[in-house]
Amino acid sequence: MTLSIIYINYNTRQLLKQSLKHFFLISPAIDFEIIVVDNNSTDGSAEMLLEEFRQVKLIKSKKNLGYAGGANLGLKNASGSFVAVFNADIFIIQNSLETAINYMDNHTDIGMAGPKLINADGSLQYSCYRFPRPYTPILRRTFLGETKWGKREVDKYLMKDYNHNDARPVDWLLGGALIARKSALFEVGFFDDQYFLYFEDTDLAHRLKDKGYKVMYLPSSKMYHLHRRESADTGLLKSLFNPATRAHIKSAIKYFWKYKASR
Template identity: 30%
Template sequence: MSPATDEPVRVICVTYNPGPELDDLARSLRTATTRPVHLVLVDNGSAGDRPEQVAAAHGGTVLRAGENLGYGRAANLGAADGDEPWLVVVNPDIVWEPSSLDLLIDAADRHPGAGALGPALLNPDGTVYPSARELPSLTQGLGHALFVRLWPGNPWTAAYQRRQESAQAGERTAGWLSGACLLVRREAFAAVGGFDPGYFMFFEDVDLGERLGRAGWHNVYVPSAHVTHVGGTSWRERPARMISAHHASARRYLHRRYHRWYHAPLRLAITVGMAVRERVELRATRRTPRA
């Protein structure tokens, strides 16, 4: 039986004071798939009406959360009232290449055990961002956290990121896939309860990938599908909040992974180490003038 080409897709985009990049996302989505698309913009408290403007111009629905729910909780809200078999969670600063979403769904038909699938995530200069990674072990996680800024090519970071050398590499499974652009089978998403709302921002995709794996689903990287990620548009004016949110989510993830009673000294060490690292990064941000 040939794959269905008329199954609808729900594309969920969480917004927070978006700029013109949201128009670029919606415009590129038109050629990303031939399937019916329901674009849902979940707004986390934007001051303006750009989400409504984009929805009116390109077709879509705006859900106003009324407050900043965080990324995962808002994405869950966007998925809640539909019945489309395919969910796409995407950042507002993603640009789809033609047919890229169809390529992801076609790959899902080839991999019926895939709960989540991710495309090759390209930087604006065309290089490939390492968006399909292994779940971090304790040594890899600590080595990556401590040395990535001073020694980007360190072996712990290389092992953790499992760098893709080319967007033309073959399809493969991964521990988790970047939530910047993620196709999720609704059945799998519902089976694990969606994103953990306890993560405000960052690590919700790592946690989702791990829980999908534990539930028997695969995370599949599909490098034939290309999207470009501009990166960080909603946080450029708020670097301190981004740093604090990242460290809070990292602590939550590691504490939940090492939750047994005999891990208590390790959790304490993680808490202290993360606090020191956060303070150093915040201090460096205050010293660095913004362009």
């Protein structure tokens, strides 16, 4: 098996259905399997999969394991030499997976790669980043990010100074669409499931790079991402009532504590 595609689903039944229908219309020209890890959804996702996508391997978790835990459950059941981990809001474009796999086959020092992500309106979505500083989340959530210094720091973090049509090694990639060499993930121990939501992708890239692997942005592989940052409510005080924001803060604390010596 060349590629295992793992979708992480939590109460995104309709979006997952649309994404899978789109996927099978394109059907990559490589041998693949699709695994959907359902994180104890209550919206009928599992029933929909059993009824409409019997070719998909469904793994039902008895509780919501979060992104990292759900991904790890899928990875432990994956047969492919390469694995792709997708959110339900990812829609592949023709040849996107084949392009990434061929590139990684020819560059064995790459542990993980990410495609160019495109918003629904066709604009670029920034999906490769420099490692964050402890103040980066604060800049992205408060008025400080609107200051001259704050904008400069955020733009640097988002790599807005980089031509996103060029392939290059980067610090880390957005976890919504990742393609990785399974042997490299085995070597570093998969995702750290101490992160329930957010920063698990940053942490994984950090550990892969520490082992000598490259983390690569591959704009020749393109996918649509119908993305909305669930932790991005307007205003810091309002956002604190959002469970996704609180998870983001907890994960940030864990990440910066874990890598405090390298900051």
